[in-house]
Amino acid sequence: MLYKYLITGGAGFIGSTLANHLSKENSVIVVDDLSMGKEENLDSNSNLKFINGSVTDEALMEEVLSNNTFDYIFHLAAIASVADSVERPVETHQINFESVLMLLELIRKYQKDLKRLVFSSSAAVYGDEPTLPKKEESVIRPLTPYAVDKFAAEQYVLDYNHLYGVNTSAVRFFNVYGPNQNPESPYSGVISILVDRYKKIQNEENASFMLFGDGSQSRDFVFIEDVIQALLLVASEEDALGKQFNVGTGSAITLNELIEVIDEALGVRLSVKNESEREGDIKDSVADISRLKGLGYKSNFSVQEGMKKYLESEKLI
Numbered sequence: 640m641l642y643k644y645l646i647t648g649g650a651g652f653i654g655s656t657l658a659n660h661l662s663k664e665n666s667v668i669v670v671d672d673l674s675m676g677k678e679e680n681l682d683s684n685s686n687l688k689f690i691n692g693s694v695t696d697e698a699l700m701e702e703v704l705s706n707n708t709f710d711y712i713f714h715l716a717a718i719a720s721v722a723d724s725v726e727r728p729v730e731t732h733q734i735n736f737e738s739v740l741m742l743l744e745l746i747r748k749y750q751k752d753l754k755r756l757v758f759s760s761s762a763a764v765y766g767d768e769p770t771l772p773k774k775e776e777s778v779i780r781p782l783t784p785y786a787v788d789k790f791a792a793e794q795y796v797l798d799y800n801h802l803y804g805v806n807t808s809a810v811r812f813f814n815v816y817g818p819n820q821n822p823e824s825p826y827s828g829v830i831s832i833l834v835d836r837y838k839k840i841q842n843e844e845n846a847s848f849m850l851f852g853d854g855s856q857s858r859d860f861v862f863i864e865d866v867i868q869a870l871l872l873v874a875s876e877e878d879a880l881g882k883q884f885n886v887g888t889g890s891a892i893t894l895n896e897l898i899e900v901i902d903e904a905l906g907v908r909l910s911v912k913n914e915s916e917r918e919g920d921i922k923d924s925v926a927d928i929s930r931l932k933g934l935g936y937k938s939n940f941s942v943q944e945g946m947k948k949y950l951e952s953e954k955l956i
Contacts, residue, residue: 641665642665642710642754643667643707643708643711644658644661644665644710644711645704645709645712645713646658646661646668646669646712646713647669647694647713647714647716647742648670648675648676648694648714648759649669649670649713649715650673650677650678650680650681651671651676652676652680652863653863653866654669654671654676654713655669655676655677655819656819656866656867657715657870658681658687659680659684662687664686666686666688668690668707669681669687669688669689669690670692670700671689671690671691671692672691672692672693672716674718675718675821677821678691680819694734695733695741697741697745700742705749708750709750710754711755711757711874712742712746712756712757713756713757713759713870713874714756716734716738718730718731718735719761720785721763721785721920722917724783724788725783725784728784731785732784735788735789735792736791736792739795739796740792743756743795746799746805747799747803753805753806754806754874754875755806755807755874755875755879755880756796756805756806756807756808757808757810757873757874758796758808758809758810759809759810760792760793760809760810760811761785762811762813762814762887762924762926763782763785763786763789764781764786764789764790764793764811765777765779765780765924766780766786766921767782767921767922769923771923771924772889772926773924773926773927774885774927774930775811775882775883775885775930793811797809797881797883800881806880807880807881808873808874808879808881809882810870810873810883810884811883811884811885812861812866812886813858813859813860813924813925814828814829814830814858814859814861814887815828815861815862815863815886816831816861816862816863816945817862817863817949818949818952819863822834822835829858829897830946833848834953836909837901837907837955838953840905840907840909841907847911847912848898848909849912850911851913851914852894852914852916854893854894854898854913855893855894855895856921856922857892857893857894857925858891858892858923859887859888859889859891859924859925860892860897860942860945861886861887862940862945862948862949864939865886865939865945868937869884872931872935873931876934876935879934882930884930885926885928885930885931886926886931887925888938888941888942889925889926889927889928889938890925890942891923892942898911900943900946901946904943904946904956905950905955905956
């Protein structure tokens with residue numbers, strides 16, 4: 640065993656990929672209430688322990704943190720839906736903000752030798768301020784309860800480094816995609832929903848994709864393997880202490896172009912139905928990843944390369 644890790648939200652898409660990667664050689668405890676994740680996402684591995692519970696359960700989290708000595712903690716648990724936060728601001732605030740502050744206090748009390756807490760924030764914090772690419776020092780204009788909570792929690796995480804000596808860093812995820820995303824989840828990324836529609840086409844089922852807006856909105860889509868690389872760098876590098884980092888590729892693609900990429904890879908044409916833009920959705924987003932590159936990060940997957948690997952994993956090609 641090299642290190643001991645705690646991953647909250649570890650049965651979800653990003654968390655389970657990270658947990659499976661780390662548990663090959665390390666001890667990993669996953670806490671997840673399975674509201675979005677699936678226990679079957681996790682490898683059957685003697686190094687990996689799963690706890691079914693919520694990060695809002697203070698008694699549970701105190702038990703986990705008082706009875707274990709962790710080297711690293713990745714706090715990925717969240718309600719990751721912007722739309723859900725607009726519909727249920729109080730409930731999402733409890734998970735996306737209040738649980739973070741509680742966790743920080745428990746870490747301060749019980750985890751004196753923690754090497755790093757890495758908090759998962761979001762590119763949503765930048766809002767619709769039009770200047771691109773987004774730098775970590777760009778104008779912050781959160782437009783939804785989700786974005787407000789992510790930014791506030793992120794700032795608390797970094798302040799605990801500066802004020803109390805808790806070793807912390809934060810990452811702002813742009814649009815992450817890859818195997819194990821759940822297309823049936825209302826929190827799922829657009830790419831996993833698209834892939835599900837293409838599966839239906841290959842099974843000769845009727846399938847169309849509902850596109851909010853005209854498809855000209857652009858995003859920085861980052862493949863899950865690049866995200867794992869970024870998380871491990873931010874967790875281990877001394878230069879990352881007390882700082883936040885954009886996690887993306889540094890390149891954007893429109894949704895129309897993305898659909899063309901998948902059409903071409905699979906040799907089919909997806910039927911698209913356009914609907915009105917959704918409240919809170921952002922028109923364009925792309926990351927400046929200079930700070931992350933300074934830690935040694937290199938994006939290894941273009942959208943074309945990442946999609947090819949994703950489609951292969953889903954046995955579509």
